[in-house]
């Protein structure tokens with residue numbers, strides 16, 4: 068049983084964070100279509116497991132895109148209480164919104180220093196992950212202007228070819244070290260392109276390039292491994308792990324059992340139960356036709372809620388330990404589920420059935436069925452749910 072806990076007002080002093088959130092499994096609100104439960108204790112357990120997998124190397128938490136759709140403020144607050152001291156987001160505005168939830172932690176902005184963002188970076192005590200010489204120059208100028216050393220991280224491009232300083236740019240910095248004057252370089256990082264494929268030779272090529280480039284720069288802590296990178300082994304761990312998806316229960320590898328705890332459970336309300344004879348078309352386009360007497364539940368979740376349309380006919384809802392095939396098209400606000408396998412009277416209109424996690428298919432299975440990755444299942448999760456962040460930890 069989950070202990071109901073009071074609403075936790077976060078950062079009541081800060082106008083720029085409208086962050087209050089509900090901790091505990093309160094009753095479904097009247098008329099709510101679907102409930103998203105996020106298990107904060109499982110996220111903390113996954114964060115600890117990742118660090119333990121890396122022999123105790125500390126783990127940061129990547130909470131960009133609202134912690135992959137699960138709520139950056141409650142997720143980061145729970146991790147900070149557990150001892151997580153480093154958080155990564157993509158955008159400046161995400162960082163500003165996060166700051167109050169993790170007052171003492173280092174908050175890194177992966178997209179770096181946007182033009183004109185210097186004052187906001189300083190005002191909210193954020194650390195830009197600088198990835199161009201222009202950004203370095205702008206942050207250096209700001210440090211001179213205000214007469215303070217400013218915290219900075221550097222992103223090196225070791226072969227992903229997305230963000231980061233090139234080898235030539237690193238050489239420029241090595242030749243002209245005053246470009247980094249005034250900056251407290253507290254982290255050098257790079258990102259793996261194929262970490263979920265342990266046999267891919269690009270992992271070792273990127274690692275060797277990272278070693279070579281960072282040796283040309285002033286001494287600083289290094290961070291390389293994302294979630295899957297943690298499972299590549301000690302040479303990839305460096306000083307700080309940088310997991311996102313694995314914290315939220317996504318499998319780090321497709322070809323191995325998932326060592327992480329499941330975090331997300333989405334359950335949706337049964338709007339109607341219908342007992343149909345054989346040869347009745349169900350849903351848009353009549354794409355599914357009953358082949359025998361069938362009980363169909365119409366359930367209140369659809370592609371507008373991030374339940375992907377591509378999952379039609381390829382996924383299972385679940386109730387009381389029974390997997391229930393989702394049949395017919397996925398509509399904007401509804402799906403139809405064959406619940407014939409349930410005992411008479413077990414499920415009633417108004418009840419909730421699991422549609423992601425819990426008794427339903429898990430994120431990774433849904434991702435495979437939809438031809439995507441667990442990351443996209445999570446970040447597609449919609450805005451219409453009642454969100455509940457569950458924690459049994461007394462800290463809340």
Ligand SMILES: *Cc1c(COP(=O)(O)O)cnc(C)c1O
Pocket residue numbers: 129131177257258292293294295309310311312313
């Ligand atoms: C998103 C991101 C991560 C986290 O990656 P996961 O695969 O979710 O663990 C780490 N580092 C950078 C630079 C990222 O953009």
